[in-house]
Amino acid sequence: MMFTPHGKHLIAGEWVETDAKFVNEPAHGAPSSFSMGTVDLVDRAAHAAEDAFWSYGYASRKDRAAFLEAIADEIEARADEITDIGCRETGLPEARLNGERSRTVAQLRLFAQTILKGDYLDVRHDEALLDRQPMPRPDLRMMQRPIGPVAVFGASNFPLAFSVAGGDTAAALAAGCPVIVKGHSSHPGTGEIVAEAIYAAIQRTDQHKGVFSMVQGGKREVGTALVQHPIIKAVGFTGSLGGGRALFDLCAARSEPIPFFGELGSVNPMFLLPHALASRAADLGKGWAASMTGSVGQLCTNPGIAVVPTGSDGDAFVAATAGALKEIAPQLMLTSGMAEAYRAGKERFENRNSVTPVYTSESEGRQASPNLYEVTADAFLEDHALTEEVFGPLSLVVRVADGAAMPELARGFEGQLTATVHMDEGDTDLACDLLPVLERKAGRVLFNGFPTGVEVVDSMVHGGPYPASTNFGATSVGTMAIRRFLRPVCYQNLPAVVRPEDLG
Structure with missing residues (x-):
C-alpha cells in the first residue's frame, strides 16, 4: 500500500502545520513537503509532556504495558505502508525494513513484559530496628522512579529501530516518561506514519x-531549544560525534544539567589471533567483507578495523577480504549527504603516505562502493x-608484528561499542x-563472530566508553535501557496508607 504523508507535526494530539x-x-x-519545526512547537510539546507526566508517570505498570503493546499493534497494522514509505525514502531493501519493523515491535513488547515483572524497579527494603543502640534505625524503602519528560532525536540509519518508536522512545515510555521526538529529516514520512501509530495507541x-x-525538521535552534528546555529531564541521541557532542555540551551547560545518552560513533576493532588466521584466514576475510558492507x-x-599479524596468514586474510569486496556492487546510501561524507572519508585515507590501498573503488552520486586500506601499527598509533569512523563500507587493516603486540595496540583505542576476538584453541593465552x-574499551566483546546485528535481550549492552557513547554505564538496546530514564528514591518511615503499590 502507498502511504502519502501529510507533512504535519504531532503536538499533544494535534496535527500542526507551519508556514515554513x-x-x-x-x-x-x-x-x-513537510512542515518545518519551530521553537514554539517545542515549548508547546514540552508543557504538554509535563502535564502528561502527572498521570502517565504514576500510572500502573499494567496500564503502561498495555500502551506499549498497543503501539506495537498499531505499527503492525500499518506494516505494508511503513515498508513502502521506508523503502522509498531510504533506499533500504524491503527485507531490511521488514526486519527492522519486526525488531521495533518485538522491543516494545519486550519492554511491556519487563515492566510487568517489576524487577527493573530494584525495590529494596530495610526494616526498622527500633531497639538498635545507640540510635534506632528507621524503616527504609527504595525503588526507581521516572525522571520526567524525555527528548529523543531520531537516527538517520535506522528509520524504525532507533527513531520515532525505537529504543529510546520505548525505554522512556516503559519507565513512565512522556517523550518528544525530533524526527530525522532523512526519513520524515516514515517518522510520520509511526507517529500516527503511536497516536492511535x-x-x-x-x-x-x-x-x-x-x-519534524527545523534549523539548529529547534534541537537546541529541545535539549535546553527546562521541562526536559534527559535526552536520547544516536548520530555523529560532532552533532552529539554539541548537544551533550548544551545539556551540561544548562542551569540544571541533564543526562545526555548519546551514541556517537565507533570503529569496532577486530583482533585476529594467529592460530585462528592459520586455520581459516579465507573464511574470516569473506566474513569481514560481508559484515563491513x-x-x-x-x-x-x-567492523571498520581489523588488527592482523604480519606474515603469510595475515596476507591470505587481506587477500580474501579484497577478493570478496571486488564482487560487491555499488549500493545506495541513505542520503546524498552521507555519500559525500563517505567520499570525504576515503579522500582522508588516500592523502596519507602511511596508508597503503588494498582495494579501492570510485563512488558517484548517492552510490557507495567498498574500499580497503592497510597501515602499520606504529603509523596507526601516531595518526588519530x-x-x-568513516560511515560507509570503508575499512582498515592494522598490521602488528605478532600476536603479542595486540594488547598494547588495543590500549591505544578510544571507547568502542564493540570489540571482537577471532581465536582458536592455541590462542587461549593471548586471548x-x-x-x-x-x-575497558568496549561495551560488548565478541568472540568468533561479527558485531553487525544487536540482539534485543536482557543481557545486551549497546554502549561503551566515550566517544562510543556519552554514558558508559548505560545501554540503548536491551531491557537495561529503561534504567536510563529512572532515578532511585528512598522512602523513610513511609506510612502504609500513602505507600505506592510497587513498593509492596
Missing part, C-alpha cells in the same frame, strides 16, 4: 495526549585521524591477555 517547509530526498519516487488506551509529540556499512557496529584491555 522542507522537502525530503527519497531514493525512489517523488519528494514530499494513545487514543485506544486513553492516555494523556501529551505523552508523545513529534517535531552490510547495509552499505551504515551501521554503528560496522585513522581511528575516526586471556587481550580480554581485560578490551573490557
Whole structure:
C-alpha cells in the first residue's frame, strides 16, 4: 500500500502545520513537503509532556504495558505502508525494513513484559530496628522512579529501530516518561506514519495526549531549544560525534544539567589471533567483507578495523577480504549527504603516505562502493585521524608484528561499542591477555563472530566508553535501557496508607 504523508507535526494530539517547509530526498519516487519545526512547537510539546507526566508517570505498570503493546499493534497494522514509505525514502531493501519493523515491535513488547515483572524497579527494603543502640534505625524503602519528560532525536540509519518508536522512545515510555521526538529529516514520512501509530495507541488506551509529540525538521535552534528546555529531564541521541557532542555540551551547560545518552560513533576493532588466521584466514576475510558492507556499512557496529599479524596468514586474510569486496556492487546510501561524507572519508585515507590501498573503488552520486586500506601499527598509533569512523563500507587493516603486540595496540583505542576476538584453541593465552584491555574499551566483546546485528535481550549492552557513547554505564538496546530514564528514591518511615503499590 502507498502511504502519502501529510507533512504535519504531532503536538499533544494535534496535527500542526507551519508556514515554513522542507522537502525530503527519497531514493525512489517523488519528494514530499513537510512542515518545518519551530521553537514554539517545542515549548508547546514540552508543557504538554509535563502535564502528561502527572498521570502517565504514576500510572500502573499494567496500564503502561498495555500502551506499549498497543503501539506495537498499531505499527503492525500499518506494516505494508511503513515498508513502502521506508523503502522509498531510504533506499533500504524491503527485507531490511521488514526486519527492522519486526525488531521495533518485538522491543516494545519486550519492554511491556519487563515492566510487568517489576524487577527493573530494584525495590529494596530495610526494616526498622527500633531497639538498635545507640540510635534506632528507621524503616527504609527504595525503588526507581521516572525522571520526567524525555527528548529523543531520531537516527538517520535506522528509520524504525532507533527513531520515532525505537529504543529510546520505548525505554522512556516503559519507565513512565512522556517523550518528544525530533524526527530525522532523512526519513520524515516514515517518522510520520509511526507517529500516527503511536497516536492511535494513545487514543485506544486513553492516555494523556501529551505523552508523545513529534517535531519534524527545523534549523539548529529547534534541537537546541529541545535539549535546553527546562521541562526536559534527559535526552536520547544516536548520530555523529560532532552533532552529539554539541548537544551533550548544551545539556551540561544548562542551569540544571541533564543526562545526555548519546551514541556517537565507533570503529569496532577486530583482533585476529594467529592460530585462528592459520586455520581459516579465507573464511574470516569473506566474513569481514560481508559484515563491513552490510547495509552499505551504515551501521554503528560496522567492523571498520581489523588488527592482523604480519606474515603469510595475515596476507591470505587481506587477500580474501579484497577478493570478496571486488564482487560487491555499488549500493545506495541513505542520503546524498552521507555519500559525500563517505567520499570525504576515503579522500582522508588516500592523502596519507602511511596508508597503503588494498582495494579501492570510485563512488558517484548517492552510490557507495567498498574500499580497503592497510597501515602499520606504529603509523596507526601516531595518526588519530585513522581511528575516526568513516560511515560507509570503508575499512582498515592494522598490521602488528605478532600476536603479542595486540594488547598494547588495543590500549591505544578510544571507547568502542564493540570489540571482537577471532581465536582458536592455541590462542587461549593471548586471548586471556587481550580480554581485560578490551573490557575497558568496549561495551560488548565478541568472540568468533561479527558485531553487525544487536540482539534485543536482557543481557545486551549497546554502549561503551566515550566517544562510543556519552554514558558508559548505560545501554540503548536491551531491557537495561529503561534504567536510563529512572532515578532511585528512598522512602523513610513511609506510612502504609500513602505507600505506592510497587513498593509492596
